[in-house]
Amino acid sequence: MKGDGVTTQENTRRSFQPVNGARDWWQHAPMWQRYLLYIALIVFALILPAPWIGSFMSPASDWTSVLIFPIGTYILLAIGLNIVVGLAGMLDLGFVAFFAIGAYTVAIFGTKFGWNVWPTILVGIVLAAVSGVILGAPTLRLRGDYLAIVTLGFGEIVRITANNTNSIGGARGITNIPHPSPIFGMEFLLDPAPYYYLILVAIVLVIVFSVRLQKSRVGRAWAAIREDEDAAELMGVPTFKFKLLAFAIGAMIGGFAGGIYASKAVFIAPDNFPFILSATILAAVVLGGAGNLPGVILGAFLVAWIPERLRSVEWLRHLLGDKDPAEYRILLFGAVLVLMMALRPEGILPSRQRKAELREGTGGMGSLGGEVAGPDTEVAAEVAK
Amino acid sequence: MLQTLQDQFLGSTIGGLVLGSIYALVALGYTMVYGVLRLINFAHSEIFMIGTMTSLFILASIATSGHIVLGLGAMILLLLALMLASALLSGGSAVVLEQVAYRPLRKRGSSKLAALISAIGASIFLQELFALVIIPNVFGKSGRVPQNAPRFVDRDTLFPVGNAVVRTDQVLVIIGAVIVMVVLDQLVRRTRIGRGIRATAQDPEAAVLMGVSIDRIVRITFLLGGAMAGVASALYLMELENTGYRVGFVLGIKAFTAAVLGGIGNLRGALLGGIVLGLVENWSAIFLGSEWKDVTAFVVLVLVLMFRPTGILGESLQRARA
Numbered sequence: 265m266k267g268d269g270v271t272t273q274e275n276t277r278r279s280f281q282p283v284n285g286a287r288d289w290w291q292h293a294p295m296w297q298r299y300l301l302y303i304a305l306i307v308f309a310l311i312l313p314a315p316w317i318g319s320f321m322s323p324a325s326d327w328t329s330v331l332i333f334p335i336g337t338y339i340l341l342a343i344g345l346n347i348v349v350g351l352a353g354m355l356d357l358g359f360v361a362f363f364a365i366g367a368y369t370v371a372i373f374g375t376k377f378g379w380n381v382w383p384t385i386l387v388g389i390v391l392a393a394v395s396g397v398i399l400g401a402p403t404l405r406l407r408g409d410y411l412a413i414v415t416l417g418f419g420e421i422v423r424i425t426a427n428n429t430n431s432i433g434g435a436r437g438i439t440n441i442p443h444p445s446p447i448f449g450m451e452f453l454l455d456p457a458p459y460y461y462l463i464l465v466a467i468v469l470v471i472v473f474s475v476r477l478q479k480s481r482v483g484r485a486w487a488a489i490r491e492d493e494d495a496a497e498l499m500g501v502p503t504f505k506f507k508l509l510a511f512a513i514g515a516m517i518g519g520f521a522g523g524i525y526a527s528k529a530v531f532i533a534p535d536n537f538p539f540i541l542s543a544t545i546l547a548a549v550v551l552g553g554a555g556n557l558p559g560v561i562l563g564a565f566l567v568a569w570i571p572e573r574l575r576s577v578e579w580l581r582h583l584l585g586d587k588d589p590a591e592y593r594i595l596l597f598g599a600v601l602v603l604m605m606a607l608r609p610e611g612i613l614p615s616r617q618r619k620a621e622l623r624e625g626t627g628g629m630g631s632l633g634g635e636v637a638g639p640d641t642e643v644a645a646e647v648a649k
Numbered sequence: 650m651l652q653t654l655q656d657q658f659l660g661s662t663i664g665g666l667v668l669g670s671i672y673a674l675v676a677l678g679y680t681m682v683y684g685v686l687r688l689i690n691f692a693h694s695e696i697f698m699i700g701t702m703t704s705l706f707i708l709a710s711i712a713t714s715g716h717i718v719l720g721l722g723a724m725i726l727l728l729l730a731l732m733l734a735s736a737l738l739s740g741g742s743a744v745v746l747e748q749v750a751y752r753p754l755r756k757r758g759s760s761k762l763a764a765l766i767s768a769i770g771a772s773i774f775l776q777e778l779f780a781l782v783i784i785p786n787v788f789g790k791s792g793r794v795p796q797n798a799p800r801f802v803d804r805d806t807l808f809p810v811g812n813a814v815v816r817t818d819q820v821l822v823i824i825g826a827v828i829v830m831v832v833l834d835q836l837v838r839r840t841r842i843g844r845g846i847r848a849t850a851q852d853p854e855a856a857v858l859m860g861v862s863i864d865r866i867v868r869i870t871f872l873l874g875g876a877m878a879g880v881a882s883a884l885y886l887m888e889l890e891n892t893g894y895r896v897g898f899v900l901g902i903k904a905f906t907a908a909v910l911g912g913i914g915n916l917r918g919a920l921l922g923g924i925v926l927g928l929v930e931n932w933s934a935i936f937l938g939s940e941w942k943d944v945t946a947f948v949v950l951v952l953v954l955m956f957r958p959t960g961i962l963g964e965s966l967q968r969a970r971a
Contacts, residue, residue, distance in 0.1 A: 417947035595777035601770025606753040609763035
């Protein structure tokens with residue numbers, strides 16, 4: 265791979281030298297140093313809601329609430345979607361459907377049957393996984409763009425169905441969703457702090473789960489599928505099974521996030537689960553660097569936080585003639601996406617493997633970059649069987 | 650149930666054909682760009698939205714009330730003017746879109762995922778630009794509420810068919826759509842430009858070696874696809890008489906469904922797919938109620954992709970005979 269020095273790529277590599285240095289250090293760091301860093305990160309996360317941090321990070325709205333939604337929720341969703349997009353290389357534009365299924369499960373079981381929130385979150389995770397399998401089983405033979413559009417359709421089907429079904433509140437949604445019951449002496453009521461710690465625990469659990477998976481045999485199978493599905497199949501990887509697994513696990517994490525969200529929000533409606541949320545989470549994953557967990561978390565954090573921060577930028581308010589900058593944040597978000605893809609399509613902190621692929625010029629997303637089955641490919645013949 | 654079906658079937662069919670022609674026109678843009686670049690132009694729905702706004706602007710500036718009274722000749726002339734203006738603006742926007750959102754990525758050889766994200770970004774940007782800046786400044790209303798268009802084609806019965814009627818506006822939509830589609834089809838099949846488009850779709854590298862300028866072909870493809878969406882938008886505004894900053898979203902997905910249904914990359918397939926989708930949607934509304942129309946469209950999409958991902962016709966732009 266040496267000696268293919270195209271200047272722009274050389275520049276990118278050089279400008280991210282500190283990141284590379286940190287990664288090299290991390291790979292050779294002894295255990296006690298790693299655990300020291302983990303502890304430092306957890307301590308940092310614990311003191312994060314402190315008002316003196318909030319006064320800079322979010323002057324316009326309550327910082328702890330912002331940390332729960334959007335920041336914590338987006339991070340949780342992005343870690344889930346990263347398994348589907350970043351690790352297994354499938355393009356999913358309907359991820360919000362699983363978020364909605366988790367949220368609706370908690371809402372329905374809580375309000376109609378008076379269940380405790382904790383078991384309903386588990387039920388939500390299971391139902392999300394089941395719906396992931398139901399959607400995935402017939403459609404995962406599709407690739408790339410086609411899969412993206414089918415999943416987009418699924419997301420819309422879920423939203424419209426919720427909107428048109430009066431027994432689950434229709435367009436008016438579900439109100440009075442119960443708060444979780446106290447656990448470990450923490451009361452879940454109006455104070456946002458316990459929810460922050462709840463979502464923090466959820467994120468840590470999901471990170472550990474995701475990293476263990478990525479390093480296991482399953483993770484290697486996903487990588488093989490992402491790089492070249494046909495080759496993986498020929499080498500004896502049961503690609504369909506592993507793709508379905510990735511889809512179901514991603515869905516589970518989406519459902520988990522939905523359950524927590526519903527129990528915090530107290531009220532949910534179909535409008536809480538629009539397509540734009542799927543697009544935002546996908547953007548967070550790609551922006552951060554699909555396949556690289558720290559990158560994905562950073563991406564989700566930025567995508568969630570920047571619009572909140574823009575609410576209170578004074579010069580922006582003057583520039584817009586006293587209009588609320590918050591109104592313009594989605595517009596800016598769109599522009600940033602276009603710019604970002606033009607300047608740095610591999611993301612802020614790309615995974616090394618993907619960067620190497622990009623340098624090889626293979627597009628770097630395996631089957632995502634590959635051809636969609638056309639009328640004159642063998643794949644089409646396979647599908648037609 | 651059978652009685653309702655009998656009562657509503659013909660009316661639904663006519664409505665389905667009208668809706669289907671509009672889907673088909675928008676689908677042409679998806680199918681052409683996909684054929685040439687292997688890229689779903691996700692922001693095509695916003696190109697359509699820009700077209701409806703152009704038509705609305707013209708109508709609003711000549712209307713004094715909610716109804717423009719015209720003779721038949723003047724009416725058709727106005728419709729032609731709307732189609733032309735919308736086609737120009739939509740086509741132009743599509744070219745700018747390609748220049749800004751896709752060309753830099755294409756030059757770098759980025760992944761499809763990057764192109765898709767860029768398209769989603771452009772789509773969001775255009776929607777918000779209209780909602781926040783353009784609609785309030787041009788029409789003086791909030792950009793988030795639907796905008797009503799003045800009526801200029803009467804909803805009168807042209808001739809009865811069984812227990813249903815065919816109205817003037819419906820005939821105009823179908824005739825307009827068919828003429829434009831035939832023109833495009835002939836353009837792609839018979840002219841030099843069309844040959845360039847087909848060559849690029851078939852094998853971009855060989856096309857370059859044969860002296861085809863890819864950049865120029867891509868630009869023309871976007872221009873033509875955008876213009877088709879513009880024509881569709883004028884007809885849409887005449888038929889449905891309202892629009893908004895998000896008008897393109899669901900319509901865009903359905904048009905893409907139509908393109909896939911007919912066989913993506915295939916112009917005649919887009920026509921067929923659009924009509925089929927319009928009909929299926931309207932027929933399903935008889936049984937399920939119109940609020941489930943969109944779900945039907947998506948279910949059709951999933952089923953088509955599962956069982957026949959190459960679409961009904963299957964033959965693509967690459968293989969279209971000269």
